[in-house]
Amino acid sequence: MTVRENTISIIGAGISGIICALTLAKSNECKKKTIRVYEHKNRVGGRAHAIKVNDLYVDLGAGRFSSGLHHNVKEQVKSLNLAYEKFPFTQLKRPQALHKSLKSILKNLKPLCDEHAHDSFEEFLTIYVGRNQAREMINALGYDSLSLPNITPHIAFDIIEKHPEIQGFSENAGYEWFNLKEGFSALPEKLYEQALAHGVEFHFGHELTSIEADTESPVLKLKNEKQQEVTINEGEMILTFPPTAMKKLDSGFPQDWSNYTYGSIPLFKGFFFYDAPWWQDMDLADHVVIANNPIRKLYFKDNKYVFFYTDSDYANFWRDATLKGEAHYLQTVKELMAEALKCHVSQLPDPSNHVHKHWVHGVEFSQESCPNHPKTLSHKKSHIISASDAYTSHCGWMEGGIMAGTSAANTLLERLKQRQVKAQKECELAHV
Ligand SMILES: Cc1cc2nc3c(=O)[nH]c(=O)nc-3n(C[C@H](O)[C@H](O)[C@H](O)COP(=O)(O)OP(=O)(O)OC[C@H]3O[C@@H](n4cnc5c(N)ncnc54)[C@H](O)[C@@H]3O)c2cc1C
Structure with missing residues (x-):
């Protein structure tokens, strides 16, 4: 034809x-x-x-949009009459020790970004807080792409300010997020x-x-x-x-x-359904936990389900875990979930159902960063x-x-x- x-x-x-x-x-x-x-x-x-x-x-x-950042999406959602609800994952539970001081550390560092326009965020942090704390800070932020060599301090602050789970470490703490029902x-x-x-x-x-x-x-x-x-x-x-x-x-x-x-980073999302919402007893419903292990960001959706979301190397870690078979994957999730929640693995039930997806090229971007790029x-x-x-x-x-x-x-x-x-x-x- x-x-x-x-x-x-x-x-x-x-x-x-x-x-x-x-x-x-x-x-x-x-x-x-x-x-x-x-x-x-x-x-x-x-x-x-x-x-x-x-x-x-x-x-x-x-999975989510911000009424403060994504005006075109918001307009389409309204004009098409799509049902939406609050995406509540802007409040961290089970904070890591560093979470308490992260906002003020970042606030002090932000004005210094201009002097390090071509450094990576990790190098930038290392100069001011030392290598170990730099690594800990990126760990505590839950997005591993922050440690990539082409993520400059400016891009990193933009990422922190524009993601619901970690916007609380910036001046954007009050932004509202939504998902479509x-x-x-x-x-x-x-x-x-x-x-x-x-x-x-x-x-x-x-x-x-x-x-x-x-x-x-x-x-x-x-x-x-x-x-x-x-x-x-x-x-x-x-x-x-x-x-x-x-x-x-x-x-x-x-x-x-x-x-x-141009570059891209992989993403992985895993969802778990249980016979009963066990996380409610732990006061976790509608909260997110940032874990210092490969599970990274763990979300508890109302009384409905649990999911985790990872990027970069940990997205590939989970792809590899699924390739080793369902039993291996589920056991790894359970052990790391227990570690993230500081409970014993025997306290967590097995899911009755689960789904996951690895995106080889989940996020794509221009290596030189977006702002001046022709649309x-x-x-x-x-x-x-x-x-x-x-x-x-x-x-x-x-x-x-x-x-x-x-x-x-x-x-x-x-x-x-x-x-x-x-x-x-x-x-x-x-x-x-
Ligand atoms: C895991 C994950 C989480 C995300 N979270 C969010 C979020 O919370 N909020 C948000 O706003 N955005 C999020 N995004 C990003 C969002 O999905 C993308 O920005 C958006 O989908 C881009 O739309 P697009 O049409 O430009 O590209 P795509 O959605 O990639 O669409 C491109 C289309 O082209 C088709 N195609 C590709 N190659 C060919 C070919 N050779 N021939 C024919 N067809 C082809 C593909 O099949 C696809 O349908 C997320 C993305 C992922 C993967």
Whole structure:
């Protein structure tokens, strides 16, 4: 099959692809155009992926948003009438000794960041508090990406201020967070329904496998579920998936698209369901514990379930634990959970059910940090547009996905307008 009509082809049906398609479908400029979205998987939402377990929705991917930080998400949630509730995990229980003084240590260090703009956060901390306490501080913050060499003090403070579990160690302690009652994928799913109603076509099970971008007439090649090839060689092309997926294609990414380089970190979430909410007796409901062991952040959701969330090396630690078999994984969780709660392993019951997900490239970002990065990229020769939350100031967040999708659509609309003006001028000149 070959796509020949003058279409707009969007690859990727995550939040950025759907927002892009919807923005275009609602525009005057695209009224007569066919908009097609091609998606590798058989669902929309990408890294926003909720599943139902024991009649409860759990977010294997994106899980929370802040009304103070994520204005676009908040607006969409309100306008789509999505049911939301408080994401209560801003209060730490069972604090580590260092937690008591962490806020004031960080407050004193923050003004010194400018002097260490190119150091890593860990190096920066080491200079002022020594290596051991630097390590302890990062441990106490629960996000291991804070120790990566490319995380500067500025980025680290931004991470601390913009994550619910640790915002309490910053001036943002009062920010409110929410989750969607039916899971975060309810947001892209509702937008998908709207896009369908606006005439957008969706083609699932289609993987983009190669791009011939080094020409002004680019060609996209996709494989569908029946292993048939679909060629797109006309119309506008927008790619709405993250840098690691871009790198897999032979399109000279990033050098032919961007002056920036990109990185990603793995994430792991594990959820556990029990016959009875044993954690209520420990006064843990709706609280989070930051553990000084591989379980890292342990959440107790009301009387419903328990989950933990890790990044970087500990995400891979848990992937490896699952690969050693279910019994090994569950025993490791139980032992480390008991250690985190300072109780005996025999005090913890076995879960009646559990699910987990390892994301090889959970969070994607520009290595040079986000703020000045253009929100969309354009291939130097073919002008194919690439959009991702990784290019925005909200990389790693759905907010960034909305910003990326909107920006990609606006970039294309601007191009279409310019082409129309040019064509009009040529027409006028021809009649002079
Ligand atoms: C574990 C985890 C926790 C998170 N927590 C939060 C959170 O609490 N709050 C928050 O706001 N954000 C969170 N995020 C981040 C959020 O999920 C992302 O920012 C958002 O999903 C980015 O959307 P996107 O559309 O840009 O990319 P994606 O969601 O990655 O969508 C890209 C789509 O493109 C498709 N695709 C990729 N390659 C191809 C190809 N070659 N051909 C065809 N299709 C392709 C993919 O299948 C996918 O559907 C989390 C992410 C993870 C993994």
